[in-house]
Amino acid sequence: MTEQIASIVAEEQAPPAGRRNKTQLKRRSLLDRLGWFAFILPVVLGVLIFSFYPMVISLYYSFFKTYTGTTNMPSFYVNGFLNFGVFNYKKLFTLDSEVWIALRVTFTYAIVVVPLSLVLSFLVALLLNSQVKGIGVFRVIYYLPVIIPTTISGLLWADFFDARFGLANNILASLRLPESRFLTSAQTALPTFMAMQLWTLGASMILWLSALKNVPQSLIESAKLDGAGPLRRLWKIIVPMCTPILFYNLITGIIGALQLYGPVMTLMGQNGAGPDNALLFYAYKIYGTAFADWNMGYACALAWFLFVIIAALTALIFRTNKWVYYGDGE
């Protein structure tokens, strides 16, 4: 009896066939969406946990003046950070003269190396774009330095530019040219380092090469028929057609230059700042503040200042990107 009553109630409460189908569809659609979310969730979680969360927490930490490092606190608590305030930012702008040295070194490097690297890699790409037998071998040779690990190339260059026993001074001596102190003098350390960084221009070169391959031959042929010389064709057709890659290389080049750290560390070891702070790059300053001075709050403030600079520069470049050619109608 009870079962009968229950089945009648259930029948009465059950939605009509149309509604049932809709519910099923909704459920399927939800399952569909959940499935796709599941696919992207590992990446989203990764970004949230390993990029976004550290960024936000580092902004919070940047307002703590003192880092004691004590560990006997509960998990997820702000371990060892004391004295909330704006002291670190005051120190950054008014008290710490090294910050401005680091900015000067970093910006000098960026202003010289980024354009030079763009021009040289473009010229190399132009050469490697020619239809010569065995050109593939040259392409590999130019790209090879990019796949050599930074640590290995750092050690090689350190040996090459060793002021006392390095090959560089031997070459200069054999050419009867005056020897140089390279990385051991405040005057020559940064130029030497800049020259070394051009070693990896193969990375930009490969992008230029792909852009050059996409320049329509019909345009080149038309220009030729119209009597345009090689330089005119280069300036009026090839370069404008490659501006998206130029734009990309410019943005990544500036960001990379302002964040430069690894090559300095591998080349100079613990003495990463070089003679008289000649190689005190901003990122190295952040590292030293965090892991040599154990001043984590101040290191976070320094990192955020760099973030603001990079964001502002990137925004400026994006706002002035009218010179970039994205195709018809752009």
Added chain:
Amino acid sequence: MRKLLQKLAIILLAVSCVMGASACDGFGGGGNGGGYQPVDVALDPNTEAHLIAVVDVDSFEKKLLEDAAKGFQTHFPNVSIEVIQNGDVISYIRSGDQVDIMSVIGENVSFFASQGVLTELDPYLEAQEFDTSKYFPSMMDLGKDTVSKKQYMMPRDYSRIVLFYNKDLFDRLNVSYPVDTEESPWTWEAFLAKCEEIKTAMAAGGADYKNYVPVEGSMSYDILNWGIVSSYGVDCLLKDDFTLVDKGSPTYANWQKGMTAARDLIKSGYSLDSDNYSPSHFQTGVAAMAFGVAPAMQGFNLGQINYDVISFPAIGNTPKAPSGTSGYAIANGSGNKNIAWAFLNYLMSEEGQTVLTTGTGLVPVLTALAEDKNAAWRGMKNGKGNDINIDALLSYSERDVIADWFGNLPALARSPYKGFYNNFLKLVCDGKKSFEQGYTLLAQNIDQIKRDYPEYFV
């Protein structure tokens, strides 16, 4: 197929969430899991435990401790010791991983203790009735916190700076070997005379010795520099309020003398400034002499250098010899403190010390074993397989001086002080600033840190 993939992705997501949640449960375990454990130094040999020991990223350090662990297992067969290499042990502990034993260099003991990651060893020493007088006192002092004077680390070996000299290079230059006898004691003056002799001979050798250098020694390396400065009678560079000693005080005058002696070594062309200094000049045979510690002999042997050793040159009437080593400590978060202490106690025993020092280039910290003429560790040879003057590694131990130039400066202030001091040493030793200028800059830096970070000094 698409549905199958979707289902798989959802299952994967669910599994990830469960695993993530279970992993989160472990946060803080390694750092805080120790809790109170009553001291017990009379453990049952059948005690079962698995210990995690963290050493620096150095295969030598790893093998050394693994060999010692094998010896320990003959006494505690049910204890296994896993040796892990990690260059940043504090971060490793904070990440929640279990650590029982950790390698710590003497200079870091106070800082590590201030971070709360080390276990105080005094209760164990007391319960064990451990006789610390059987060890080189300078090395035992290295294991103490500079402020509280509590023991946190047991030294691994006896290590202090001596002078190595390349016998083949001396022969080629026709320069006699340095000697240390009653008639001609090995003093700083004798050392300078030897440097001059070598420099002259190298200059006479022309292009063959163009880039050679009489002595490899970084004068701005703090502990080496301190050996020179403290020989002039300087005990501490700071006053009681942690500001620099007063200009014009006797300590200031003696400090200046020491710094001048260090700078003159570079100025005279006997050694290289910090920009040109390389720790491999002796190993590659281009430096005639080198300041170094016993473990450096491994590198010299790889370079097949035919070297011998003499003690650190005696400076003035109160000569000092710069000393320092690393050792082992018990992590504060360890859940196996008693068995970890048993391992440390084994390392300090004659058997443990023999394992640590035989064929490794290390000198025992146990005085009796170090002075035993027949001990196995004395079988050290140079890069050409020749005997070396082992006694020079031990002699004049009363001259030992450790890195105590900041006295009982609190641990939090040590990092910035160290940074300023190292900068001062470079500037003055390299001749980029006079001692007075360097002193003024250092004093300003210290005053600023005192003004800006008073909480460091509490």
